[in-house]
Amino acid sequence: MMAENLLQKIKVRKLKFDDLNAIVEIDHRILGTKRPTYWHQKFEETGGEEPSKSLVAELDGKIEGFIIGTVSGWEFGVPNTIGWIDTIGVNPDYQKKGIATFLFQAIMEEFKKDGIENIYALVKWEDWDLMSFFKAVGFTKGNIINLEYKIR
Numbered sequence: 125m126m127a128e129n130l131l132q133k134i135k136v137r138k139l140k141f142d143d144l145n146a147i148v149e150i151d152h153r154i155l156g157t158k159r160p161t162y163w164h165q166k167f168e169e170t171g172g173e174e175p176s177k178s179l180v181a182e183l184d185g186k187i188e189g190f191i192i193g194t195v196s197g198w199e200f201g202v203p204n205t206i207g208w209i210d211t212i213g214v215n216p217d218y219q220k221k222g223i224a225t226f227l228f229q230a231i232m233e234e235f236k237k238d239g240i241e242n243i244y245a246l247v248k249w250e251d252w253d254l255m256s257f258f259k260a261v262g263f264t265k266g267n268i269i270n271l272e273y274k275i276r
């Protein structure tokens with residue numbers, strides 16, 4: 125019930141370059157480390173411009189969640205009818221209230237507009253919150269396998 129009220133107050137909009145600090149802050153809250161350089165690079169690659177599909181969720185004008193999405197340019201030999209969820213993060217104070225689901229549904233609509241037929245995401249199997257979330261919104265195991273060669 126409370127979560128429903130909260131979702132009514134959430135505003136989803138496209139990610140802007142100005143959102144960099146807010147995203148760095150949420151990432152910091154989630155991981156415990158601050159990664160401004162990493163996020164700056166990611167913003168340069170995907171921020172704002174097409175084919176980025178990235179969105180943020182605002183509550184009372186403050187960003188509490190984000191989803192970074194791109195449209196595939198044949199990475200891994202997959203066609204450009206694939207949308208990728210690169211990263212998703214919700215402020216720990218606002219998790220488990222449906223914000224990530226809301227963001228996912230919104231990005232799915234954006235992908236649909238582009239004729240995207242499939243959405244891929246890469247998740248470490250031990251990232252249980254992410255794994256559970258993707259399962260909850262309907263993802264299943266795909267057919268790309270992560271190969272690894274240990275040099276040492």
Ligand SMILES: CC(C)(COP(=O)(O)OP(=O)(O)OC[C@H]1O[C@@H](n2cnc3c(N)ncnc32)[C@H](O)[C@@H]1OP(=O)(O)O)[C@@H](O)C(=O)NCCC(=O)NCCS
Nearest residue numbers: 151212213214219220221222223224225253254256257260
């Ligand atoms: C995964 C994540 C995005 C989920 O966000 P959220 O807004 O809390 O997700 P929702 O409230 O929409 O959850 C939808 C469903 O996903 C599942 N789920 C979400 N978080 C979960 C968790 N921590 N444990 C188990 N299941 C979870 C549940 O089935 C949930 O439904 P329910 O609340 O009815 O049980 C959030 O936990 C997060 O940001 N985690 C860190 C992700 C990360 O490391 N990102 C990279 C760095 S930014």
